[in-house]
Amino acid sequence: MEETINKLKKEIASDSANILDSRALEAFRIKYLGEKSFLANQQKNIRNISKEERPLFGKLVNELKEYIVSVYDGEKSKVEDSELAKKISKEAFDITLPGIYQESGQEHPLSMVTNEIVDIFHGMGFTKVDGPEVETDFYNFTALNTPPDHPARDEQDTFYTNISPHVLLRSHTSTVQIRTLEKNPPPLRILAHGRVYRNEEINARKMPFFHQLEILAVEKNLTFANMKWVLNEFIREFFGKEIKTRFRPDFFPFTEPSAELDAQCPFCDGHGCTTCGNRGWLELLGCGMVDPNVLSAVNIDPKEWIGFAAGLGLERFTMLKYKIPDIRYFFTGDLRFSKQF
Template sequence: MEQLVQQIAAYKDEIAAFTPAGAADLEQYRIKFLGTKGIVKALFGEMKQVPNDRKKEFGQILNEFKQLAEAKYEQFSELKDNASASDSHIDYTLPAEPHRLGTRHPISQVRNKIIRIFERLGFTIAEGPEIEDDWHNFTALNLPENHPARDMQDTFFISKNPDWLLRTQTSSAQVRVMEAGKLPIRIISPGRVYRNETISARAHCFFHQVEGLYIDENVSFADLKQTLYHFVKEMFGENTGIRFRPSYFPFTEPSAEMDIVCFICGGTGCNVCKQTGWVEILGCGMVHPKVLANCGIDPEKYTGFAFGMGIERITMLKYQIKDLRLFSENDVRFLEQFEGTI
C-alpha cells in the first residue's frame, strides 16, 4: 500500500503542475487520468491488493485524488466548450457541395435498350452459366468434335475429358431452353462470352452478346427479316442503310449476316468498317434441323430462326466509338461522357 500512496503523491504533483495549452492538451489529460483506461480507474482496481484493515484509509486517499483530477479538468473546461462551439459553427448561407451522379456503363445502356426492343415483340430473357460443357456450347449446336467450324472460335478450356470451357456464345442458354421442351419459344439470351483473340480496336478476349431464338410452327425467313428490320430501325433510326448477305453458320441453314452503313465514317471507310463503309452487326438464319433434333424438338413440325449480335459492336456504332478497348479500361473521363444518356 505504501508504494501506491507514493505513486498517488507523484500524480498529485503532476496534476498541480499541469496547464493545458489548448483543447487537445486538455483532452489528453482527460484520457490519461479520467478515461476508462486512465490512472484513476487503474488505482481503484488496486483496492483488492490492500489489506482489509487499511481499505478504508486507502479509499479516502483515492477519493481525494479522484476529486483533485476532476477539479483540474473542470478548471479548464472553457477550452473544451470553445472547441465544441468552433466545431459546430456552420455557415448555412454557403452553397451546398455538388452531388455527383454516377453513370451507367454504355454497354449496360445499350444492352437494356436491346432488351426493351425485343420485349415489345414478345421475347423473354433466358440466361445461362458462363462456364459450360462441350454439349451445350458446341455439340448440340451441330458442331461435333473435329468439326472445322470449331476452329472459328479459339476457346478458353478449363478442363479436358470431360471438356469444360468459358462459353464462346450465349447460344448455350438457348440450348438449355430448347431442352426444356416448352414450346413455342421466343427468347433473347444476353450475357458475357469469351474467346482467345488478340485484343485490338475491334476485338477483345471477352465481350457481350445478345442472341435471339424463335421456334414455333410455320416460322419463316420472312419473319426473321422483318424482326431484324424492326430492331435496326428502333435502335439506329428509320433511315439506316441495311443489307443482308449470305453466310455460313453450322447451327442455322440458310444463314445470313446483316450489315448497316458505318455511322463512324458515314460509309466512306474507316478502321472500324475495314474501309468498306459497312459494318456487320449480327449473324442470323433458320435453326438447323439437326439442332432441333439434338434438343428433342421435332424438325418436321417446328421451325425457327436465331440471331446473335455483339453488344460492343452495336454500342460503337450508336455512340461512334472507334476503339472497343475503351469499354473495359475503366477510364472515368470516358465513362462520364454518358451521364446525359441515362
Template sequence: MSEKSPLVIELETLQQQAQTELAALKSESELQSWKTRYLGRSATVMQIFKRLPEAAPEQRAAIGQFANQVKNTLEAGFNQMMETVRQAQLQQSLKSEQLDVTLPGRVPARGRLHIQTQVLREVCHIFNEMGFQVFRTDEVESDEYNFELLNIPAHHPSRDMWDTFYTTKEGVILRTHTSPGQVRSMRAFNPDPIRVVLPGMCYRYEQMDASHEIQFNQIEVLVVGKDITFANMKGTLVEFAKRMYGKDVRTRIRPGYFPFTEPSAEMDVECFVCGSKGCPVCKGSGWLEILGCGMVHPIVLQNGGYDPEIYSGFAAGMGVERISMLRYHVDDIRRFWENDIRFLEQF
C-alpha cells in the same frame, strides 16, 4: 361673388407646397416623414376641421369639403410616389445582385452505367417490347453446350469459325458466343414456345488490335414455336433494325453460314456513317453487316427437346461493341474494357 376664405387660401398654398416637395422625394423614409408632415394627426389639413369655426358659417361646409379633397389628393400622390420609389429601389437592388451566369455550376456527383451496359440494355429493351425475355447463362461453358449440341462436332471444319479459349479442365471452355443459351433455354422451357434474348460476355482467342478483342459482348435472340418462318425472322429483324437504327433504315438479308441454323443469313443495314454513299467504315459498299441469323437447325431443336417436324424457330446474334463503335465513332475496340474514366464519362 364672395371673397375666398383665408382657410381655403391656406389649403391651396399647402397643397401646392406639399406636392412640390413630394415630387422631389427619393426614398421611403423621406416619404414617411413627408406623410407625417402633411397628412399626420397634427398636419395643417387635419387641423383645418378644428378651425372651421374661424370661417363664416355659410362657407364652413364648402371649406370642409375642400379640405377633404386636398387630403385625398395628397394621399393619392403619396401612394403613387411610394410605388414609384419602391419600384426604383427594387430595380436598384436587382441590378446590384447580378451574377456572372457564365461561371460553372455545382454539378452533383453523377453516376453512369458503363456505355456497354447502356447499349446492351437498349438492344434488350427493343426485344423486350417485342415479347422477348432476357435469359442469361454462364460465361465459362462446356464444350458440349458451346459446340456439340449446336451441331458443331469435335474436329468439324466449322469449328474454325471460333478461336476458342480452353481451360485446363477437359471439356470446359470460355463460351465463344451466346449460342449455348439456345439449347439451355430450350431445355429450360420446352415444350413452351420461346422468345428469349441472350446477352453477355463471350471470348475468342485472338490477337488483340483496334478491331479484335478477346472479350466482347454478344446479344442473341431465339424464337421457337409452331409456324415460325424465315419470313417471321425477316419481319422481326427488320423491325429491330428500324427501332435501333431509325424507322427509314434500309436493310438487306443475304445467305450466310452457321452450323446451328439453316437457312443461315447475314443482315446488313445501310451505312449510317456515310448515308450509304460509301465510306471507309462500310468499305465503300454502303452497307454495314450488323447481325447473323438463321432458322434453328433441326439438330439443335432436337437437342433442345423440340420435334423439328412440329416446331421451328430462328436465332440471330450481334456484336454489341460494334454497335457503339459505329454509333459513337469509337476507333479502337480495346477502349471498352480499359475503363479510362475520360472515355467512360462521355456516355
C-alpha cells in the same frame, strides 16, 4: 466505526471536487472502490465481526458503498459530458460551408447500348435469360450441331480450361439457348447477352473477350419472313429511321438456312463514308432458321416446332452508334472516354 466512515465521507467529498477528467476519475475509483480500498478491506473483515455487531457493521459498510458509488456515478456523468463537449467544440465545423465535390461516375456506353437493344426486343415479346460463362463442349458445340472436326473447336479459336478437357469458356451466347430449351418447352421467345471468349489477336477491331447478344424464337408456324420482320424492326428502332437491309446467304452450323444481315449505312445513306469503309453497307449480324438437329438435341420435335435465331456483337453496335474507332477504348476504365456519351 461510524466516526471513521463519516470522516471518510468528508474525504470522499473533498476528493470528488477535484475530479476534472477521466484520469482523475479512474484514480478516485481505484482509491475508494478498488481491491485495496478501505471499503474492500471492511467487506473482507465482516467475517471477523461478532454476531451481535455484524448487522450494524454490515449496514454501515453497505451505506458507505452506496455513497461512494453514488458520488462516483455523478462525477463520471459530469466528466463524460465535459469531455464530449470539448470534443464537439474541437471538431466543430460550419455546416453552411459548401460540400466537397465528389466526381460521379458515368454509365458505360456498352451498357447504354445493351439496355437499349434489350428494351427493343422486350417490346417484341422476348424474355431475357442467363447462363454460365464456363461451359462444356456439349452446350458450346455438340448440341449446336457443330461437328467434332469443326475448326472452331481448336485451341487456336477456343479457350479450354484445366478443369477438364471438355470444359471451356463459352465462345458465344448460343449456349444459353440450349440450356433454356432443355428446361422450358416451346413456344418461347428469349434473348441472352453477356461475355464470350475467343482466341483472337488484340487490335482495334478484335479482343479475346467481348459481349454478344442473341435472340431465339421457337413456335409452330414461324418462317424466314417472320425473322426478317423482327430484325428489320429492330434495325429501324435502333437507328431511329427506316434503313434498307439485305440478307446474304451464309453458313452457321446451328441454323439452316443461314444469312448475314447487312444494312445500308445510316450515316451516309449508302453513299460511302469512313464508317462503312466507303462501301455504303454495314455488316450487322448473323441469323437463320434453327437447324432441326439443334431442336432434336434438346428433345423438341423439329416436325412440330420451328425456330429462328440471330446474334450480334454489342461492341460493334456501340462502335457504330457512337462512331468509336477502337474496341480497346471500352476496357480502359478511363472516365474521359465514358463521359463523352
